[in-house]
Amino acid sequence: MISGRSIYGGTSMRRILSIGIVLCVASALPLLAADTWKGSISDKMCGADHKGQDATKCTLGCIDHGSPYVFVVSKDKVLDIENQKDEKIAAELKKHAGHNVEITGTMSKDGKSVKIASIKMPETFK
Ligand SMILES: [Cu+2]
Numbered sequence: 001m002i003s004g005r006s007i008y009g010g011t012s013m014r015r016i017l018s019i020g021i022v023l024c025v026a027s028a029l030p031l032l033a034a035d036t037w038k039g040s041i042s043d044k045m046c047g048a049d050h051k052g053q054d055a056t057k058c059t060l061g062c063i064d065h066g067s068p069y070v071f072v073v074s075k076d077k078v079l080d081i082e083n084q085k086d087e088k089i090a091a092e093l094k095k096h097a098g099h100n101v102e103i104t105g106t107m108s109k110d111g112k113s114v115k116i117a118s119i120k121m122p123e124t125f126k
Pocket residue numbers: 043045046050058059060061062
């Protein structure tokens with residue numbers, strides 16, 4: 001029995017167009033608008049876990065030892081803070097070290113770091 005063979009070699013114009021459209025939509029997705037996240041200010045060495053120590057003391061202690069600040073959204077989502085050397089942001093981070101806060105900022109394209117515009121501590125978190 002001879003089965004009908006279809007040839008898949010050729011790439012149709014239609015296919016190229018649809019791939020092009022998908023790529024365009026995907027690249028437009030990481031909108032660079034400011035957003036707000038809830039989380040806590042920690043340090044890179046400890047991340048989400050201060051091993052039972054006081055979060056503020058531990059964070060400041062680690063910062064003193066050269067660890068950078070991070071923003072902990074959840075146990076497995078710890079974001080680097082791009083502009084932590086900015087004087088204003090550095091002062092805010094120090095003030096809120098170990099605290100649960102709400103930040104406004106811009107997430108990097110790879111979703112691994114954030115540029116903070118402002119930090120506030122909602123009353124309900126205190
Ligand atoms: Cu620490």
